[in-house]
Structures are given as structure tokens and as C-alpha cells.
Amino acid sequence: xxxxxxxxxxxxxxxxxxxxxxxxxxxxxxxxxxxxxxxxxxxxxxxxxxxxxxxxxxxxxxxxxxxxxxxxxxxxxxxxxxxxxxxxxxxxxxxxxxxxxxxxxxxxxxxxxxxxxxxxxxxxxxxxxxxxxxxxxxxxxxxxxxxxxxxxxxxxxxxxxxxxxxxxxxxxxxxxxxxxxxxxxxxxxxxxxxxxxxxxxxxxxxxxxxxxxxxxxxxxxxxxxxxxxxxxxxxxxxxxxxxxxxxxxxxxxxxxxxxxxxxxxxxxxxxxxxxxxxxx
Numbered sequence: 704x705x706x707x708x709x710x711x712x713x714x715x716x717x718x719x720x721x722x723x724x725x726x727x728x729x730x731x732x733x734x735x736x737x738x739x740x741x742x743x744x745x746x747x748x749x750x751x752x753x754x755x756x757x758x759x760x761x762x763x764x765x766x767x768x769x770x771x772x773x774x775x776x777x778x779x780x781x782x783x784x785x786x787x788x789x790x791x792x793x794x795x796x797x798x799x800x801x802x803x804x805x806x807x808x809x810x811x812x813x814x815x816x817x818x819x820x821x822x823x824x825x826x827x828x829x830x831x832x833x834x835x836x837x838x839x840x841x842x843x844x845x846x847x848x849x850x851x852x853x854x855x856x857x858x859x860x861x862x863x864x865x866x867x868x869x870x871x872x873x874x875x876x877x878x879x880x881x882x883x884x885x886x887x888x889x890x891x892x893x894x895x896x897x898x899x900x901x902x903x904x905x906x907x908x909x910x911x912x913x914x915x916x917x918x919x920x921x922x923x924x925x926x927x928x929x930x931x932x933x934x935x936x937x938x939x940x941x942x943x944x945x946x947x948x949x950x951x952x953x954x955x956x957x958x959x960x961x962x963x964x965x966x967x968x969x970x971x972x973x974x975x976x977x978x979x980x981x982x983x
Contacts, residue, residue, distance in 0.1 A: 704761065704968055707795070707975040708950060709942035710890055710915045711765030714748040715786060721776035723946055724748060733947055737919040739956075742949030753950070754793065760954035764792060765945070766975070768824040768856060768890075769799030769815070773831030780811065784818035795979060796820040797856055802830065805843050812847060821979045822854040827874075828864020836874040837881075845878060849885035854978050859900075860891025860917060872900040879907035886978055888913055888940060897923030901930050904938065911978050916944035919956065928960055931970055940978065941971040 712718050723730045724745075731741040744752035757765065769783045770776065783796040798815025800808040800823060812823055827834040827841065834841060836857055848855050857878075859870045872893045879887055892914030893900035904910040912935060914927045931939040943953035962970065 705763045705972040705976075706761050706941065706954065707972050707979075708757075708762045708765040708945070708954075709888070709913050709940040709975050711767060711794075711943060711945045711950065713750060713753055713765070713767065713786060713794070714745060714946070715750050716782040717770075717776070717778035718782075719748065721770070721778065723775070725776070730946060733916075737916060737921070737948060739919060739948050739952055742946060742952065745946030745949070750790075753945075754790070756949065756951045757793070760951035762950055762954060763972070765794050765950075766797060766942075766979075767794045768797040769820075770824065770826060770829075771799045771801050772826055772829040774829040774833075775826075780815045780818055780820060783820060787819065795981075797822045797824045799824045799826075800844065802827075802834070802841055802844060803832070805840075808844055809847055812844070812851075812853065816853070821981070822856060823848060824856040824858070826858040826863065828869030829858065833865050833869060835869060837877040841878075842881070845882045845885055849882045852980070854886040854888065854980065856888045856890055858890045860889070860894040860896075860914075863891055870894075870896060872896050872903045875900065875910070876903045876907065879903065879910050883907075883909055885909055887911065888978055890942070891915060891944075892917050892927060894921060895923060897926050901926060901935070904930070905934055908938075911938045911940055911974065913940035913942045915942035916947045919948060919953070928962060932961075932963055932966065936966050937969060937974060937977075939970050940975050 780798040798820040888911040894917035
């Protein structure tokens, strides 16, 4: 069975400058809070070990997202494209933008697509000037992506902003309602707003949900699983959030969840492939 890990940050290029690698003790502490053991590949910052771990986990490829962040560090679209080309078939790239200048942001989207990247990642609460997902400065970005059929990933959940209000799903609900033909993937699953984001996904069919690391041992995780077994079966995205959770540890743990076996191919591959517009 093919598997796409929808959120995987490899130990290479700009990712190494991000907080998750630069402050390993903090990262490993978060891993343990989820009841997991830090991945050896992350601690060693070893691409070779990560690739072996992906193979052992049965992960066909990982989604590598660019990041333009004043809070956690940045990864350029060029770095993402280089990772995809260096390890062909092992990674799928998603680009990022600087939303502070509309024309520049649109040019960055076009550049990302020209580099072969498959979508755009927004992290509104972590920009140098934090924004809510429904900030009007982002609306031209959403409109452009909707018109061009470009899927958009939005980080909302966990520590994705200066305070809890930045992950409140009401902002996602407004965007999904205003751009009904725009495919939106919510990474970090808007945790801890579990019931609220599940309601948004229930009423907005353009919402895909990726709880990633917040599916592991966190309050409300059972409700994500219940939704994956039900109305969200075609819009739930499997993701480890590596390096916070090891790829193999997460895959083994996920396969042991009380999920209908017939749904696993969609949850672990098909939904992500459809979101990203990949051919079977």
C-alpha cells in the first residue's frame, strides 16, 4: 500500500536552521509529551537514517513544505525544490510565500509552481506580523489559488500563533465559506479546537484535516479518529509531523488505531494524492 506522509521536515538545507532542529532539547521534550521516543535520525540530523526509516515505515513519499516564518524560521521554495530533485520520488514539495506584499506573493506562487511544487503553505499566526487565517491581506492569495486550482495548506493548531485565538477554527470556517472551490488542508488539525474544527470540516467539503502530531496521546484525539472512520474518511490526511514524531513510530502507531482497515489506503495515501492533484 502506498503511503504519503503529509507533513515531514527532513534534516537538510533550511530545515536545519529551524527551531525544531536548532533547539533539539525542546523538540525532544515535545516528542516525549506525546508519549513517543525521539527519532534517532532527527537527533543525528541524518538524511540517510531518515530514508531508511521511511522505507521501514512503508512511507512512499513525504510532503515537504516551505515556510516563511518570523517565529520558527524559514525554508525557501528553492530549498524545497532541491530536496525533491535530490531524492526523486521520495518527496513532494509545497511552496511558501511572504504575504506582506500582494504582488510579490503572487510572483512567489508562480515561481513555486514553475519549480514543480504542488501547492502553497500558509502559516498566518507565525508570520513576522501575525495574522489570522481570514485576514483580508490573505484574501488575494486565496482567490488566486482558487482560480488556478492550487491547493493551500494552512497551519492552525498547537503553537501556531502568539496566542490561542490564532488557531480558532472560526477563521478557517470563514475562508472555506468565502472560497468554496479552494482545497484547504489544515495542518496540526486546529488542536485543541477539536470539536470546532470537526464541525467546520463537516459543513465545508473543501476542508481536509491533518491532526498529525496532535493525534498522538492528546485530549480529543479519539474524536479525530471517529471522524476519520466516518464523515472525514475522504478528507483526513496521514502525517507524522517529523521530526517531532518519528516516521516509523507514527506509522506503526497509526496502523494500530481503531480505524476500519478498508479506509487505510485512502487515509494514508489516496486523500493526500487527491488533494495534491497527483495521478494514481
